[in-house]
Amino acid sequence: MCPQKKMDIEDLRNALFSYLIAKKEDGEFILRIDDANQNLYSLEAEESIYTILSFFGLTYDEGPKKEVENVSYIQSERLPIYKSYAEKLVKRGKAYYCFCTKEELNRKRLEASEEKTSYLYDRVCRNFPKDEANRKILSGEKYVIRETMPEVGQTSFRDLVYGDITILNATLEDQILIKSDGTPTYNFANVLDDALFNITHVISSTKFLTSTPKYLLLYEDLGFPLPEFIHIPEILTDKKDILTDLLGQGFIPSAILNYIAFLGWNPKNTKEFFTLEELIKEFKIESIGKRPTHFDLKKLEWFNKKYIQNMNDTEYINYVRPFLEKFYNMEGKEESWIHHLLLLNKNRISFAAEIGLTAHMFFASEVEYDEECIAFLKSDSSIQNTLRILKKEVETTENWNLETIKEILKHIEIESGVTGKLLYMPIRIATIGIMRGPNLIDCLYLLGRDTILERLKN
């Protein structure tokens, strides 16, 4: 994991797939923090990795918390190791010191691009005599260590998702392993760490697909056994920080995980609900897709709604209540009232924060009618009479409960002679202020006698 920006949806999906593959293969899921570049490091980002992984139940078997044989999984603490391996490669003739400056290289690259040709490092330092190189280094001259790439032939590997990938060696640059400040490049550090930690399955974004032959060559030069390579498709989104947003809106982790599992994978049957355990059982590397997928909020909302519907009442109340309390002041509200309100919205909301919208009518200090309401109130001559009777009935009702409210409605029906929509809609508009909402009787009950009389004043 990369501690440069907060974990987002694609990082989570990648972690999920890695987790599933590790469990599937009876292996270990290892967390490594790739913070070799301290300039780009962000503490907030690193912490988000721990909190999010644990929040989603993707527990790692090994990670930065423990130290194993004095080796931490945080790269910055192991910088000397990379250097020593690079030196080893130099000794074996698989790598060499290079004294070319950035300026020189940039100039050459620019010239090449002006001529519309590609530039690969021209390998001027490749055949530098060793003792002279050592002399330069001793005298304090800056250098990088580059890998000696083969000039002819091709390099192939089998990706478990994308199949056989072949790259011409002539297109490979003598890649830098150790930068002039002595730190390893990302590519080198990763390959070395993966090898040193005996990583068997390298799962990464398709972004690294074309770099993989380079990694492969590094494994060979280093003399390590090759891992399996699994590249997984990109997730296309038009927004950033989606995950933070989702969590803020109260989306359920298991619902997010369930949805995310389908981003680049599917069970090849029509099953759609999966727990993490079921995913472990049914996930197959062969079923990972090749094409980039779009993140679809609507579908996630549907999943989340289904998860809400599957909760029992207690679970549900515990889930949404914090959000209700965040939006509205619960002072003086009875427990049973809060529960009634919450439950009334159980199959109306897609995610917890939506309670803020659906419960609005019970907390608004005043109701404002929109044009549709106003038009309706004028649509029939019986309406004013209905409301007049409603007011009278409410005023004379002592006990305010679902039963008495039902009776009130019955009385209005008899006295006014109207039924159906013409009976209910005016009451609905006059009390909750909108034409759409939950069951009227429940609404009236929750609103309470006083609020209703207040709203019926005008």
Place this chain on the structure above:
RNA sequence: GGCCUGUUGGUGAAGGGGUUUAACACGCCACCCUCUCAAGGUGGUAUUCACGGGUUCGAAACCCGUACAGGCUACCA
């Protein structure tokens, strides 16, 4: 510029030469239920698989081109 990968409805996708008049799910639309909305139920929603050629008795599936998209081509990760 070179190289790699991908392209099935608005979205996720199944299907890997013939039972496909392209499954299933989201979305959307209509209807039913109903005081309204939501939920639930029923149905509709792809003149056909990016395009053009080829192979074949037969192609969404195999091959070749083209287009488009993304990635790599950094002393970024």
